[in-house]
Amino acid sequence: MAKKKNWYDYLWIASSFYILLGFFNILFAWVGLICFLVPFIMSLTGGKKGYCNRYCGRGQLFSILGKRFSKNLPIPKWLYSKWFRYGFLVFFMTMFANMVFSTYLVFSGVNTLREGVTLLWSFSLPWHFAASAAPIPDWIKQFAFGFYSLMLTSTLLGLVTMVLFRPRTWCVYCPMGTMTQLVCKAKYKD
Amino acid sequence: MKKTAILETNSCVSCGCCEKSCPRDAIAVYNGIYAKVEQELCIGCGLCVKACPADIISLREVSSIG
Ligand code: SF4
Numbered sequence: 001m002a003k004k005k006n007w008y009d010y011l012w013i014a015s016s017f018y019i020l021l022g023f024f025n026i027l028f029a030w031v032g033l034i035c036f037l038v039p040f041i042m043s044l045t046g047g048k049k050g051y052c053n054r055y056c057g058r059g060q061l062f063s064i065l066g067k068r069f070s071k072n073l074p075i076p077k078w079l080y081s082k083w084f085r086y087g088f089l090v091f092f093m094t095m096f097a098n099m100v101f102s103t104y105l106v107f108s109g110v111n112t113l114r115e116g117v118t119l120l121w122s123f124s125l126p127w128h129f130a131a132s133a134a135p136i137p138d139w140i141k142q143f144a145f146g147f148y149s150l151m152l153t154s155t156l157l158g159l160v161t162m163v164l165f166r167p168r169t170w171c172v173y174c175p176m177g178t179m180t181q182l183v184c185k186a187k188y189k190d
Numbered sequence: 191m192k193k194t195a196i197l198e199t200n201s202c203v204s205c206g207c208c209e210k211s212c213p214r215d216a217i218a219v220y221n222g223i224y225a226k227v228e229q230e231l232c233i234g235c236g237l238c239v240k241a242c243p244a245d246i247i248s249l250r251e252v253s254s255i256g
């Protein structure tokens with residue numbers, strides 16, 4: 001029995017466009033903040049984990065691509081163990097803070113703008129082709145490069161684990177998912 | 191013998207993949223913390239078992255009561 005489709009069942013299109021647009025103009029990376037703020041605000045304001053279940057375009061994308069490309073094998077137990085999930089959340093947030101700090105260094109004039117994307121927190125890729133010539137402060141552009149690096153890295157991790165294991169393996173260790181679950185645990189402990 | 195879905199609540203990551211897959215709305219994430227099965231609604235089709243990325247749902251035979 002197929003369930004009736006809602007508008008939000010098509011958010012995977014937006015998620016795909018998001019990754020694509022980063023190849024053309026890095027400033028689009030800012031839009032990705034929605035995927036950080038909305039789940040968090042929803043969990044805080046009584047929406048529980050509704051974001052994961054309804055509006056997460058990335059999860060939908062993995063479901064769709066996974067139908068064709070996933071080996072659909074059981075995931076290793078450690079991947080959904082609490083220490084890995086919480087550890088990954090802490091690591092991810094540390095990297096996020098680090099990126100905000102790099103933005104600050106550009107804002108304060110200590111560093112100059114670096115037009116590159118870093119994959120997996122290690123591999124620097126030149127990304128001049130998507131640099132923006134807009135007459136705006138450099139820190140805005142620096143944040144875009146840094147944030148897009150995070151988004152591209154996490155998409156890549158999600159794609160690799162999608163192929164190796166279940167389509168939505170990413171959901172198991174997604175930092176936003178772990179964080180919103182923690183918010184719910186704190187809010188509704190029974 | 192009727193079958194029903196059961197899950198390891200403690201390992202649930204509350205992703206909601208099971209909820210999306212269930213044709214009977216028998217499984218849903220409770221308070222954003224873990225998924226719960228409503229045994230009266232569950233028909234034991236096993237779709238949620240396949241949908242769960244953490245592989246923590248399984249089917250168990252239950253003797254129908256009443
Ligand atoms: S076994 Fe089928 S009916 Fe029961 S909870 Fe899972 S998907 Fe729903």
Ligand code: SF4
Pocket residue numbers: 197201202203204205206207208209219224225241242243244245246247
């Ligand atoms: S799919 Fe599995 S991990 Fe996700 S909410 Fe359902 S039971 Fe929990």
